[in-house]
Amino acid sequence: MNVFFLVIVLALVCDYALHTVADLLNVRSLERPVPGSIAALYGQEVLERSKRYVREVTRESIAERSSLLAVFILFWLTGGFDWLDGVVRDWTGSELVRGLAYVGLLALAYSAASVPLEAYHTFVIESRFGFNRTSWVTFLLDRTKGLALGAILGGALIAGVLQLFLTMGDIAWLLCWLTLAAFSLVVQWLGPSLILPLFNRFTPMPEGELREAVVAYADFVRFPLENVYVIDGSRRSTRANAFFTGLGRRRRIALFDTLIEQHSPAELVAILAHEVGHYRLHHMVQGLLIGAAHAGVALFVLQLLLGQPGLYDAMGVGRPSLHVGLVGFALIYAPLDAGLGVLVNRISRSQEYAADRFALDTAPYPAALAFALRTLSVVNLTHPNPHLLYVMLNYSHPPLVQRLKAIDDHLVVADSG
Numbered sequence: 111m112n113v114f115f116l117v118i119v120l121a122l123v124c125d126y127a128l129h130t131v132a133d134l135l136n137v138r139s140l141e142r143p144v145p146g147s148i149a150a151l152y153g154q155e156v157l158e159r160s161k162r163y164v165r166e167v168t169r170e171s172i173a174e175r176s177s178l179l180a181v182f183i184l185f186w187l188t189g190g191f192d193w194l195d196g197v198v199r200d201w202t203g204s205e206l207v208r209g210l211a212y213v214g215l216l217a218l219a220y221s222a223a224s225v226p227l228e229a230y231h232t233f234v235i236e237s238r239f240g241f242n243r244t245s246w247v248t249f250l251l252d253r254t255k256g257l258a259l260g261a262i263l264g265g266a267l268i269a270g271v272l273q274l275f276l277t278m279g280d281i282a283w284l285l286c287w288l289t290l291a292a293f294s295l296v297v298q299w300l301g302p303s304l305i306l307p308l309f310n311r312f313t314p315m316p317e318g319e320l321r322e323a324v325v326a327y328a329d330f331v332r333f334p335l336e337n338v339y340v341i342d343g344s345r346r347s348t349r350a351n352a353f354f355t356g357l358g359r360r361r362r363i364a365l366f367d368t369l370i371e372q373h374s375p376a377e378l379v380a381i382l383a384h385e386v387g388h389y390r391l392h393h394m395v396q397g398l399l400i401g402a403a404h405a406g407v408a409l410f411v412l413q414l415l416l417g418q419p420g421l422y423d424a425m426g427v428g429r430p431s432l433h434v435g436l437v438g439f440a441l442i443y444a445p446l447d448a449g450l451g452v453l454v455n456r457i458s459r460s461q462e463y464a465a466d467r468f469a470l471d472t473a474p475y476p477a478a479l480a481f482a483l484r485t486l487s488v489v490n491l492t493h494p495n496p497h498l499l500y501v502m503l504n505y506s507h508p509p510l511v512q513r514l515k516a517i518d519d520h521l522v523v524a525d526s527g
């Protein structure tokens with residue numbers, strides 16, 4: 111029995127089972143009694159709506175996971191990887207071009223399979239619950255731009271990785287690692303000003319009461335106001351959000367216009383303070399370092415795997431090649447990646463708590479943060495009581511109940527201290 115084949119099968123089955131069990135447990139926990147404060151906050155009608163929403167989204171995610179897995183297994187077991195290898199071999203003699211075509215076509219097939227699923231999510235589920243504001247034109251334009259961006263950035267990256275592994279021997283993984291780290295640094299640095307504006311319009315804070323409150327806060331924490339923007343999230347969805355992104359002078363905090371519609375200036379300043387917290391506490395840099403460590407491990411494993419003939423047998427491919435090895439690696443590495451994902455989510459949640467504490471310590475009306483989070487949960491029909499396993503696998507932010515409790519605890523300590 112080929113051990114690589116076994117590992118890939120086990121990885122696929124475990125990943126599928128784990129996420130599906132987490133989904134089902136999460137739906138079941140809708141029946142658990144909701145903490146009194148949350149029940150009062152949501153009210154009976156919204157609580158029922160949020161339960162319906164969670165059920166529908168879960169059903170959709172299980173169906174999506176199952177169909178993608180079925181298509182993948184069919185492609186694999188009917189010799190799809192070998193067939194595609196033959197196709198790109200006929201096209202060109204260059205290993206680099208073959209590799210780019212091979213990985214590119216697989217990525218294209220994956221995104222082609224995802225578009226109908228995304229369309230269903232946007233135009234059926236999100237519309238049914240009143241979230242969607244995307245038109246078909248915007249939807250298709252977004253996908254096209256995403257694809258073009260993926261082709262340019264992903265293509266450059268894959269070409270670099272292939273070229274290094276084709277020519278640099280044993281130290282290829284190390285050189286790849288350095289290249290990848292530099293690449294992600296550049297994307298993080300330029301992304302906010304070059305990539306994000308392809309999808310959203312960024313405008314400076316408009317004049318008025320909110321701007322005055324923001325100016326006062328930005329002065330107080332010495333965050334430059336010209337880096338605070340409003341973005342037109344309302345073009346796509348009624349959902350509200352805010353984020354911090356970028357490095358150095360190109361850093362940006364963006365508040366969705368939908369957020370501004372739904373919250374008071376005091377709440378918006380508290381949300382802004384949370385985002386400034388991410389900046390002040392260097393969460394972006396931490397994220398980059400974690401990503402770099404992760405990539406280093408992955409590339410080292412890749413180098414080890416490429417020399418294993420069993421890997422190509424497991425893929426059903428007759429001739430070993432770098433591009434087939436790369437795809438085989440992605441399959442074998444998936445469980446380790448999922449484990450690291452749990453860790454990354456956990457770090458992200460602790461960063462959220464830390465950014466909340468920063469906001470509570472610096473915002474003029476700290477209590478407004480809890481109000482804002484409550485409103486966001488109700489408006490977004492967030493699961494009132496998510497299951498622990500589901501949170502571990504999927505939540506980059508703490509569930510509302512825990513987050514509010516941490517805020518209360520911090521305010522009590524601050525009061526008595």
Ligand SMILES: [Zn+2]
Pocket residue numbers: 384385388462465
């Ligand atoms: Zn945050």
